[in-house]
Amino acid sequence: MRALIALATTIGLALTLLTAVAPPAAAADLLSQGKPATSSSTEKASTPASAAVDGDTRTRWSSTFGDRQWLRVDLGANATISQVVLRWETAYARAFQIQTSDDGTAWTTIHSTTTGTGGVQTLDVDGSGRYVRIHGTQRGTAYGYSLWEFQVYGSGTGTPPGNGIPDPTTASLEAANGPLTTATYTVPSPSGYGSGTVTYPTSRGSYPGVVLMPGYQGTQQNLRWLAPRLASWGFVVINVGTNTLTDDPASRGRQITAAGTQLLALGNTAGTPVSGKLNGTLGAVGHSMGGGGVMAALRDDPRFRAGVPTAPYYPNMNFSAVTDPTFFLTCQSDAVAHGNTYAVPWYTSMSQAEKLYIEVPGDHLCPMTDYGDKAKQGKWIVSFLSLWLRADTRFSPFLCGPVRDADQNDTSLVTRWMDTCPL
Template structure:
């Protein structure tokens, strides 16, 4: 009788622990931040094609609003938002790297916004800020966009779904995006040529992570940064690794020839994991990515 009671007690406790573990793994109140629950009405836009994703702009017109450098938490920037669509959209913050400015990553703003996101590209408080500080500034920029969406006087009033957030960072900003994924619920991150020299716990990341690397990076060497970071992210977390053939540390920056190929994968990643749009799996999974001369290496852990 006692053994039977003990068995039932232990079985019930195990079930509770398993349930709690599953809840935490989806970002639902656990100690490790993760993505929001999937939504069924977030998809928008026409059926994607390679040419539509590699084009300079998507199906939506884009307007901008400048953000003062006196704003609290980051160094100001620009909000990019679509004007000929309705409903709430995911928000994405994009941050530059060490001794660099918003202009180095600003191309992401109109590119992503034209596919149905509200995007803020930012300057940092200081061009010398380290990755952990940049993580905090990405978070502050996302909070700013959410606050603007909650303001009736803002041009993006009511446009942002505060549960569907993403981040992109270059160099130390890429390290910051990885760090933020350990501290805040995010649906997707794209660290590009990421640099992070401190101790990290990236092996706990639940946020879907696309790492963009530059093959000949002499600043954040792929073998010391991008590749180990990709390996650190658990295989249970959706992830991908794209390395630009012959690219240097600046291969993902504004004005570079790689914008089209990075735009294709970056848009597909954000649409898949912020909008839960499965139409974009075809561009992220499957063989033959390296048949494109621009890609020297591609890894993924599909199916997502």
Template sequence: MQLRKLIPALVPALALALVAPQATAAETEYRRGPAPTNSSIEASRGPFSTSETSVSSLAVTGFGGGTIYYPTSTSEGTYGAVAISPGFTGTQSSIGWLGPRLASQGFVVFTIDTNTTLDQPDSRASQLLAALDYLTERSSVRSRIDTSRLGVMGHSMGGGGTLRAAEQRPALQAAIPLTGWHTDKSWSGVRTPTLVIGAENDSVAPVSSHSEPFYSSLPSTLDKAYLELNGASHFAPNTSNTTIAKYSIAWLKRFIDNDTRYEQFLCPAPGRSTQIEEYRDTCPHST
């Protein structure tokens, strides 16, 4: 008798449970750290304490060694990882500020040296991928990394290398070329969500012949964005830059971690400001 009385009450609840939207793994599984705010992603350091380890060029093959920055805590599980290449004539020190800044937001970050400072973009692409392979297969922090959540970044020729690496390894989850340089202007083969960052006053890789055509050539169906830094030069990525950091963090969180809490910083698109000359995107992003 009691069962008969319970059934009518259970049926509506069961029906609601079947149709109610559930949080997907993509939305929740890889969330690391507290809910973000504008000030938290603009801060010079995020919520994670970090450590670092040097990697000698003698201990690796395919690239020139570098420095790995990583969150010290393992309480939230594994992290996504990013390899970052310097530009022409540059060493890892030229992009070194990004290491602890990104790592403190919940990523393993590898700022690399290239085989020579004169390596061209396609060589830097191969070196970025070799660095990711080392990071996930041989490095001392490999157990902290989720090998399915990887990305690449790079400055200048390293930015061109970033695009090529994404083209060559479509399983990458995010790519961010920083004032990128490449003789190839067509990137229709890229399948990795890509944030192109250019600089308004770049005389080395002018946006009109580099970052803008790079962005335009990416597939229209791709999650992509173009951020042009207001009044900045080609070398803006070589020193601490809050705008670069803020939108790079949001992009990496959104596409490497699938963390939709960061969508608010990307869609709707940020407007023109003293820091941003122009921003284009393909919002809303796919999930």
């Protein structure tokens, strides 16, 4: 008996040692945070789909009050999915599925339940795909569905395809148009703003949306040069006309938000030319009072993730609360909105944001159609928005490092340059 006890003890000790030294299972990566997100609906502008993948447990997505609703995240490339964590607000799903897709159209269910509990649910799953969504079929409350965070874990199997966008070069970025073919669409019934023309890539894929806002007495002509440039590099662009030519910056900020809301709605509406082409991420570019409006949209609307205020104008306003990436493009001889008056103080006060400031020769009109060096301006704006709205790091060398230096050090081209490099 003593021998058996000794043998058992020896075996137990050996097993304990084997367990102790066994390597831990490989940790899964958080794949969803900061990626483009879309949804079947949103309850209000302050609860967008993007809030469920922003890593901030103080912001949330919430749907309208109906049973069949979904939230989708685009991981950018096919990935192996091993775990999904749902951090519910009070409004949770009693019945739902977790589904994956390679193309955002055909879906495979990798988890299904009719007894959801709300709270924090950690689901071990086994699946793969570029797109992952939660599809709610029965609410647990009288409200809709609401998630503080929708977290997808796993391992990537490739690099983001970039929706067919080739590697950028100085020559291609300074050309009048990028690599994608584009088309235009006139918004039939603008809601909350005066008029809208959408320029979009005709190729298959989903892209960030960008709102273009003119300045005082301006029209869509102001930034018409920029719409096809951006669209041909993988953006769905709405060029906006204001309610009146004299709308102030605060009004222009609200109209940027309204145009963004309608652009996303058009992307979610079957039969429109941009149906399925919006990935839920928004940015904005504006001139003069429109640039002030861009700053207001970045401050007030969490759906806007990056902005380019050009020659921005907004008297007596503090934008230190803006935390999104912001590119200030100003004009050296601007007697209306010189950088020292508005953009530089805002730039200096924004301690939590990635920032770029470029001053170029010219007066207040230098960012407008038919003024200034559009090859360089276009290269910088396309690169900035590609980096911060699509997380496409192939564009970062044109903003930081040796490739950028040729522009930064050319005093005939740039009269002042500030940034938060390295990116």
